[in-house]
Amino acid sequence: MITLLLPVLIGTAGCGAGEKAPAGEAVYGQPLAEQFQAAAGATREAGTAAFVSMLTYGAAGGDAVQRARGSQDYERGTARAELGLDAPRTFPEGTLELLRGSAPKGKQVLATADDDVYVRSGSSAWLKYTPEAVNKFGEATGEVAGHAAGDAAPYSGTLADLVPRAIPREAPERRADGSRVYRVDLLPEVAGELLPRHLRGAGDAWGTESVGLTVRLDADGRLTSASADLAPVLAALHNQGMLLEVKRLRATYELTAFGEPVKRPFDDGEPVEDAVEVLASVDTLTRGRCATTDGTGLGTEEIVRPVDCADRHDIRVLGQVEVDRVFPGQPIIGSTDRYGKEECERADAAAPKDWRRGGRYADGFRVQGESEVSVSVAMDGDPGNGTETTVTGSYTCYLTVAR
Incomplete structure (x- = not known):
């Protein structure tokens, strides 16, 4: 009996080995609680992607939007993004000045290469912040250093960093295109990490209300978008007397153009200054x-x-x-x-x-x-x-x- 069945078993195994795993199996075949970690790996395996990260402050006079738009090369650990803070003239002036504490006037370009972060305004030379510069100048460099390449993406400081730290508890909604939409909760102090560093003063007053996070993975299990209503975070800031004129606070993150060629962070011939020296x-x-x-x-x-x-x-x-x-x-x-x-x-x-x-x-x-x-x-x-x-x-x- 055994000698007759053995060839059949071998033949069956050989057939299975030749089949291609279904799209997204590396992510959706994992236990639910492990799917976000697997999605981070699937996203990195895409090689490259374009991204847009936004933090939107809503007030009676309109919305102020802090935006980073650029591209990432996961294999090389590099990224390039244009940064800006845009607001209508009717946005509360005092609040806008407070927000500019982390967003200097005018557009900037920021690039990352592993542990180093480069900043350029206008036609100036690139200014390089190395770990040595961060050690020398301390927390004051946080608004730049916080974007250095991390575990989740070559450009840090976005919702992409928080998704792998969330644990899905309920099965996602499956869409017709094979994508999945998850709804999970974040602790307000974790979501507060998205704020500019000079606004992270809520301390022990974060409260207990969780932050709702919506995550979308495509049919291949790659992260394509995430959004969070930061109302509990805003409430904590209000309790500290901060951003009182802001009534809505929301974070979003989108990834597109997986695997497409991306622009290098900067050209080799462009001038670079070391922050430690200048x-x-x-x-x-x-x-x-x-x-x-x-x-x-x-x-x-x-x-x-x-x-x-x-x-x-x-x-x-x-x-x-x-x-x-x-x-x-x-x-x-x-x-x-x-x-x-x-x-x-x-x-x-x-x-x-x-x-x-x-x-x-x-x-x-x-x-x-x-x-x-x-x-x-x-x-x-x-x-x-x-x-x-x-x-x-x-x-x-x-x-x-x-x-």
């Missing part, structure tokens, strides 16, 4: 030095490009000041930054008078820095017997060019 933290600039924020890609005055004061610039440093105050037996109430401002007032008063002539600089000055508070308590617990509150800190005082 940028500086504003708190390292000495009195009288000038700098510009143009071309850094960061939308912040923390990291700047030092320039000659005869050239076009945005800021002029009044000085670096220190705060070191002791208050016997009394707690500190309110912001301690007021002591830094007082020191900056002295630096402003001591600045050469010709800096203010001609109306080049705006009235007043700006302050960056922070203080720490420490309290030493008397051994006998009597506040009046040796208890002291100490405030120490470092601040940069600087003028800004009048607009």
Whole structure:
């Protein structure tokens, strides 16, 4: 009996091995909870794709849209995208300025190559942020460094990063073209990672309401779109007094043109500058030095490009000041930054008078820095017997060019 059946079994196996697996079997043949992880692999295997990632802020005066549009090469770990923040004139001006904290005015081009990120504004040279630059300048580089190639895609900071972290619990809806649509939930603090870094201040106030995420995979199991209603994230921001004029917040991501040729991030002959060599933290600039924020890609005055004061610039440093105050037996109430401002007032008063002539600089000055508070308590617990509150800190005082 066995000798008769063996040839039949071998023949059956040989026939099956010659058949082509159904489209999407590598994804849809997996357990439901593992399909998003498999879809990430199927998407990478496409080799290349075009993408559009958007974060839309809806207000009474219209929508402000933060958009990245470009292409990705999964095999090479490279990407190129044009970035921009567009809003109608009727969008609330104060809120728009807050959003521009992560999106410098004008269009930018951003490219990634493994761990390095390149930024260019207009016809300027490419500015390269390496891991060394990120280590040197810290979190201030986050808006650029956060787009470095990741596990999910060569361009990070989109919903593509969050899809593999979600776990489907219900079978997807199958469409006539073989695609599947999944509806899953995300924790609000996870969805909050899509926000610009200076808006991620909700802390422990994210709340418990989940964020609804809709994911679409094509017939081959590749990610083609994802969208999320970030209302719970917006509610958390409102609780912190942020973006109060924004009534709707939504994130979307789309992939198309799988496998088609893509443009290289940039040409070998184009000039490239290293951020480590040409940028500086504003708190390292000495009195009288000038700098510009143009071309850094960061939308912040923390990291700047030092320039000659005869050239076009945005800021002029009044000085670096220190705060070191002791208050016997009394707690500190309110912001301690007021002591830094007082020191900056002295630096402003001591600045050469010709800096203010001609109306080049705006009235007043700006302050960056922070203080720490420490309290030493008397051994006998009597506040009046040796208890002291100490405030120490470092601040940069600087003028800004009048607009």
